[in-house]
Amino acid sequence: MFKPTTIKDIAKALNLSTSTVSRALRGGYEISEETKKIVLEYAEKINFTRNPIALSLKERRSYSIGIIVCEVANVFFSQAIAGIESIAYNKGYHVVISQSHDQYEREVTNIQHLANRSVDGIIISLAAETKDYTHIEKLHEQGLPIVFFDRILESMQTHKVTSNNTQGAFEATEFLISKGCKKIAHLANAPQLSITKQRQIGYEDALKKHGIPVKNEYIKYCEHGGSEKGEVELAVKSLLNLPQKPDAIFVASDRLSMGCLAALKKYNTGADLVIAGFSNSDVVDLLKPSLSCVRQPAFEMGRIATEMLINLIESKYPVEEFETKMLNTTFQINE
Amino acid sequence: MFKPTTIKDIAKALNLSTSTVSRALRGGYEISEETKKIVLEYAEKINFTRNPIALSLKERRSYSIGIIVCEVANVFFSQAIAGIESIAYNKGYHVVISQSHDQYEREVTNIQHLANRSVDGIIISLAAETKDYTHIEKLHEQGLPIVFFDRILESMQTHKVTSNNTQGAFEATEFLISKGCKKIAHLANAPQLSITKQRQIGYEDALKKHGIPVKNEYIKYCEHGGSEKGEVELAVKSLLNLPQKPDAIFVASDRLSMGCLAALKKYNTGADLVIAGFSNSDVVDLLKPSLSCVRQPAFEMGRIATEMLINLIESKYPVEEFETKMLNTTFQINE
DNA sequence: GTGAAAGCGCTAACAA
C-alpha cells in the first residue's frame, strides 16, 4: 500500500511534538532556528510533503479550481485551459478539468462533483444543451465562486470573460460580402447560448449595413452544438436544398465549421460557396475548402478568467462589484 | 463563504447521532427502514452530498485517478481520455487530467502533484522529452499504482496498453510502396520513446519485405515530439533538401503529420509526395495534401488502461503478474 | 520556544 510519511513520523523520529514539526515546516517564527533546521533537513532527507487532503479538510479549501468546458479536444478550449493553467499553477492552485460534452446532464453531474469543497471555485463555459441554470445558481448562492467565460450566463451576478463575438461575426460576414456574396447563410449554435445571440447580431448588423435583407430560412441552429451525430450535416443539407441556395456560409463555431466542411465534402459541393467562421484550429489553412476565420484570444481569456476567479476565492469580503471583460477577436483570411 | 451542510447538521435537525446518519446514508443494514427513510429524504431535500475530502482523509484514498498525457488538444489523447472517463465514472472514480506538453519538467511536477494521495493511481503516456524515469520509479516503489498506455516504460513491471504500432507502421509503409513510392522517408518522434522504436521497426520491415534498402538519412527524429517551435519544419526541410528527395513520407504521429503538412504547404511543395501517418484526427479527410492514416483504438485503450488501474488500486494483495495489452490499428486511405 | 489538545467531516469499533 502507498503510505507516505506524516508529521507524526517526523515528530517521533526527532523527539518533538507534531505541533513543533508543523510550525517548523511552515517556517513559524516562534520556532528556534536550530529546531527549524533539524526538522527541515530531516523532512528534506525523507522527501516529505504534507498531505494535501488533510490540509484541505483543515483549511476548508483545496487550492484547486475546477474547469467545465464542453470538450478539451477543441482548440479554443485547450488554449483557454493552457491560459488557465498558466495562472493557476503560479498562484499555487491545481486545475481539475472536466467535460460536459455539451450535455446538460453531464454538466450538472460535473459541477456537483467539483463543488462540495473539492474545488475552491469554478470556471465554466456552458453546455449547448443547458437551458436550466438552477444547478449553477444554487451553488453560487451558497457562496461558491464562479467565473463564466465564452458561453456566459448573463443573468448571474459574477465575473465574466468573453471575446467580442458581435464584432467578430460582423467582420466575418462583411468579409463574405466583400467577396461578392449576397445570399449568406448562418450556421449557428444552440439558440439560447450567449455566444449564439451575440454572433447572430454581428451577422445581421453586417447584412443590414450593406442593405442585404436578413432571411430567417438562412439561419440554422444546432441545438447540441454539433455534438449530436448528423446534426450539422442535416443543417447544411437543408441550406443546400433551399430554393435560393446560399452562396456563402458564416459558421458560428469550430466544431460546426468542421462539420460543415465535412458535409459539403460528402455532398460533393461547396466549390461555389465561400465559408467563414469562428475557429482557433491550427490546421485551418490546410483544409481543402478553405476557411477564413475569426480567432479568439483563448489563452488570454483563460488567464483573465483565472485571475478573476482567484480574486473571488481569496477576497476577504464578499465581492459585490463584478466585471465583464470583452476581448477583441482577429480575422484571418485563407483562400 | 461556501459552507455546505454536514452530517452533523442533519443529525442535529433530525435529532439523531452522526453515526446513525452516516450509516443511513450509506444504507447500512443495521439501520431501521424508517430512520433510513427519514434521513435519506431529508438529505435529498437539502441536496446533501458527503464531503469527499473528509472521506479521503478517513479512507486514505481519494477515489480519483490521475492522467498524464502530453496534451489534451490531440485527438488521440482526448479520445483516450473519453475512454478513461467512461470506466472511471462508472466505478465511482473522479478523473484528474494534466498535461506534460511533452516536457520532462512538467511531467515531473505533475506526477508529484498527483501522487501524495491526491489520486489513488496514475495512467500515463510519457513525455517526448523524458529520458530519466526515477520520478516515476520512486512512486511506483512506494506502492502507487501506475498504468502506462501509448508511450510506455518497458522496463517497469506494471500493466501496459499499446496499439500494435509495428503492424500499423508496416501497413502504412506498405501502402506507400503500393502507390509506387520507392524513396520513403520516415518522420519520427523522440528516439527513446517506445512508440518510436516500434513504429520504426514496422517501417523498416515493410521496406525490407519489398527489397527497398533502409537509409538512415531518410529517418528524421523530432526530440520534442513536434512541440518545439519549428522543429518539424526543420526536419521536413532537411528531407526535401536531400540529394535524393523522397517521394513519400511515413509520419509517426498526429502532431508531426500536421506539422509536416504545414511545412510542405509553406515550401509550396508536396504535390509529388505521398504522405501517410499515425493520426486519429477527424478532419484528416478535409486536408489538402491528403493524408492516409493509421488509426489507433484510443477510446478502447483508455478503457482498458482504466480497468487495469482500478484492478491494481482495489486489489487486496500486492499484484505480481502484469500484462501488456496490444490493440490492433486500422488503416484509412484518403486520396 | 515547545507541547497538549481540540477540531475540520467522516467512518467504524465498541457500548448500550
Add this chain to the structure above:
DNA sequence: TTGTTAGCGCTTTCAC
C-alpha cells in the same frame, strides 16, 4: 437499532 468515541493528518489556540 442507535449512540459514543477515537482517529484519519494537519493546524492552531492555549498553557507552560
